[in-house]
Amino acid sequence: MGGENIEAKFPAYKQGNYLKDLINKFENLFFTEYAETHGEWNLAIENFCGENSVPIMTIYKSKGLEYSAVYFIGLEESAFWNFKNQLEADRWTFFAALSRAKEAVIFTFCKQRTGMKYPVQRHNIINEFFDLLQRPGVAEVNHISR
Template identity: 35%
Template sequence: MFMDDDAVPLMTIHRSKGLEYHTVFIVGLDDDQWWAYAKDSIESTMTFFVGVSRAAERLIFTRAGGSREPQKIRKLYDELEAAGVPFLEIE
C-alpha cells in the first residue's frame, strides 16, 4: 500500500520542494552522496537548504558508519556546526 495516513513518504529533496513535514531525515550526508557539490557548490548548497527547510519540528541527518570525515562537503558541516546542530555518533 503506497497511500495511507500512516505512510512515510520517501522522496528526493527536489521532489519535496514546497512541502513541509514534522520530521525530515536527510540520508547520506557525506562526500559520496553529495558528489555534485564539488562541481557546483552554490547549487548544491541551495539544494541542501531546500531539504533542511522541509522540516517543521525535527531534522535528522545520517552518514554511513565508519565513513571518513567529509572533506568535499565540509562547508555544509561547518554551517551546521555554526548553527549549533549537535552531532551524535551512534554505534
C-alpha cells in the same frame, strides 16, 4: 470504469499497449504482495498501498512542502551528487531540503559502503553545512557506531 473510458479520458493511455501493460504490471506487483502475505488480502492491500511505511521523496519533489522532520540519508560526499564540482548548485539544493523541516533535521553518514569502487566514505567537504549549523548552537552531533 472500463479501458475504453480510461483511454477516452486520458489520451496518453491510447498509445499502443500502454494501458494494458500498466494493468499487467499492477496485477503482477499486487499478486506478488498477495503471495508474500501468504494470502492475507487485507494485509496485501495495506502493504500495496504503503500503509505503515515511511514515505521517502527526493529533494526536488519536496519543494513547497513542510514536514515536522527531514532526514538526509547517506550524506557522504560521494552520495551527495557532485558536491566537489558544483558547490553552489548543491548548496542551494541542500538548503531547499533543509528549509522543509519545521522542528528537526537528521543527517546520517556511513563510514564504509560495501560493493562500491571506493568503499570508504567521507564527508569532509560537505561538513560546511554542519559547521554552519553548529556555530550558533542549532545542531547537535551524535556519533553512533555499530
